[in-house]
Amino acid sequence: MATRIAVRHVSRRLSSSGRILSEEEKAAENVYIKKTEQEKLEKLARKGPKPEEKPIDTKPSSSASSAAGPSTEKVSTDKYRNYAVIAGVVTTFGALGWYLKSSGKKEEVRD
Template identity: 60%
Template sequence: MATRNALKIVSRRFSGSGKVLSEEERAAENVFIKKMEKEKLEKIAQQGPVQAAGSASEVKASGASAESGPKVSEDKYRNYAVVAGVVTIFGGIGWYLKAGRKKQPQAQE
């Protein structure tokens, strides 16, 4: 599903003229998308029963929009990046506020 949406956005973005796709173009695009999804599922099936079961559940989970339960990232590097980003943002805000509080030197007469 995400692949299909991404291909639609990319094809419309780079079509150049900004026109809406004709019926023939849309049909050709849908055939291409279905072919790509079929190839992806076949590749998962060839990986083996143990790996395919995990991959197939991931494909179903990514395609399902009404899934119960929280969506938590399992990628530890992504989690580190989020934490680093939050720390950087708060550090930048603190630096900005601290810099704004400096007193201007008063001219002595």
């Protein structure tokens, strides 16, 4: 759904040049977005699950697998996501430091 909203926003910004889309254009855009999302889902279904992912288990889990599951499920193994989190934290502290440093400098207005 987020993909649909992002595509709609970008397409309206770039192609519409500030004009409001007609109902037919909105409908055509929605059909295109649904078609591309369906194609992505079909492509993923054909590709199959990744080797590191577990297949979805519909049976209730046993006590042995549930004991090991919760401790490892919340740890991210995606290194790019981890880099993004670190970059976000560094940026936040940098912005906070810049704000605090600049708030102490107040010039007096002289007449």
